[in-house]
Amino acid sequence: MMSRMIGVVMRKELIDHARDRRSVISSLVLPVLGPLLLVLMFQLLSSLTGDRAVALPVVGAEHAPRLIEYLKASGTEILPAPADPEASVRQGDADAVLVIDPSFGERFAAGRSAPLRLIVDHSRNDAHRTVGRIEQLLLGYTQSIGALRLLARGISPEIAAPLKLEEVDLATPEQLGANLLTVVPLLLMLGAFVGGMNVAIDTTAGERERSSLEPLLLNPVARSTLVLGKWAATSLTSIAVATLTLIGFMITVRFLPLEKLGMQVSLGPSEALSIWAAVVPLALFGSGLQMLVATFARSFKEAQTYLSLLNLLPMAPSLLLMFEPAQGAWWMWPLPAVAQVSTVVDVMRGDVVPVWRLAVIAVTSLCYTYVCVLIIARLLTRERIIFGRP
Numbered sequence: 001m002m003s004r005m006i007g008v009v010m011r012k013e014l015i016d017h018a019r020d021r022r023s024v025i026s027s028l029v030l031p032v033l034g035p036l037l038l039v040l041m042f043q044l045l046s047s048l049t050g051d052r053a054v055a056l057p058v059v060g061a062e063h064a065p066r067l068i069e070y071l072k073a074s075g076t077e078i079l080p081a082p083a084d085p086e087a088s089v090r091q092g093d094a095d096a097v098l099v100i101d102p103s104f105g106e107r108f109a110a111g112r113s114a115p116l117r118l119i120v121d122h123s124r125n126d127a128h129r130t131v132g133r134i135e136q137l138l139l140g141y142t143q144s145i146g147a148l149r150l151l152a153r154g155i156s157p158e159i160a161a162p163l164k165l166e167e168v169d170l171a172t173p174e175q176l177g178a179n180l181l182t183v184v185p186l187l188l189m190l191g192a193f194v195g196g197m198n199v200a201i202d203t204t205a206g207e208r209e210r211s212s213l214e215p216l217l218l219n220p221v222a223r224s225t226l227v228l229g230k231w232a233a234t235s236l237t238s239i240a241v242a243t244l245t246l247i248g249f250m251i252t253v254r255f256l257p258l259e260k261l262g263m264q265v266s267l268g269p270s271e272a273l274s275i276w277a278a279v280v281p282l283a284l285f286g287s288g289l290q291m292l293v294a295t296f297a298r299s300f301k302e303a304q305t306y307l308s309l310l311n312l313l314p315m316a317p318s319l320l321l322m323f324e325p326a327q328g329a330w331w332m333w334p335l336p337a338v339a340q341v342s343t344v345v346d347v348m349r350g351d352v353v354p355v356w357r358l359a360v361i362a363v364t365s366l367c368y369t370y371v372c373v374l375i376i377a378r379l380l381t382r383e384r385i386i387f388g389r390p
Helices: 002-019 021-027 029-049 065-073 083-089 104-109 127-153 172-180 183-194 198-211 215-219 221-253 270-293 300-310 315-323 337-347 355-379
Strands: 054-058 076-079 096-100 116-120
Touching: 002 198, 021 029, 029 183, 029 198, 029 215, 029 221, 054 083, 054 104, 054 315, 054 355, 065 127, 065 183, 076 083, 083 096, 083 116, 083 198, 096 127, 104 215, 116 183, 172 221, 172 355, 183 315, 198 215, 198 270, 215 221, 215 270, 221 270, 221 355, 270 300, 337 355
Parallel strands: 054 076, 054 096
Antiparallel strands: 096 116
């Protein structure tokens, strides 16, 4: 009997939510915009790291023919000298202009430092990549000529380089990809919270504002049964939005240029199932917590204000773990949002998430949810809550 009443209340709340088109559309914004944001981010990153030919206007190219040959062999397109090099860079016609001093050849042949000027504008962010690549090429040419000059004098170039540093990167492509996709856990946490926010408000503060809460409570049904029905409707909406967001990311990842960037992400059906098993408990607890907070609000707008601030909570651990990742500390698993973010990151890194961790996340989240539902049921026995009196 109790389960049937819970189902009746749940269907009633879901139908009311489905009739409000603006509420439904706002719930679907995150599953649509999240994958689009990911695509745009990778397109920008791909364009910044792509192998584009560097175009470099050169003033006085005839004074350093070997340097010009070296730059051309390195993939640099040498352009004619502009009439006003500084104005050309300032106006954005060129990212940089190389000016070779007329004394370059004489000083270079004498084994002295040959003067060069690279005119740049560091206030232009779009030119940073080109300027950096030109500086690397010039530095490489300087080091190679310096080594040849030492050999010509019978000196080993290793004397000028007392250290030979070799970097060994142990990061796997999956780990690199997971670091770059740190936005995915953040958006999944938001989906679990934001997805059912409108339903949580409508089933509590909305009912009171429409003066339909009191007649509903007059029915011969236990308060806990009514609360469980409303919570079930809110939870289903949150789970649906979080699931759609996850599916959107699964589809989007297949089209990202990860291999071009030397990265790989594990987000197949088995990985998605592990992520879903971790996110669903957060949706259950988030629904109960949102209903609890909205119960104290006297109007729909007031509840929106409260829950907008509440929805910042799952963002905090996501941002924290982006910059200060914690390596599987035991205290993380009972903490909502923290456990989910860490688990999603581990799955995307290709690590195996043990079943006991998912069980701890589920059990603790259900305990928190039970406390929220119990408190709401008791609050609905007070006249101040039912009638929204100050």
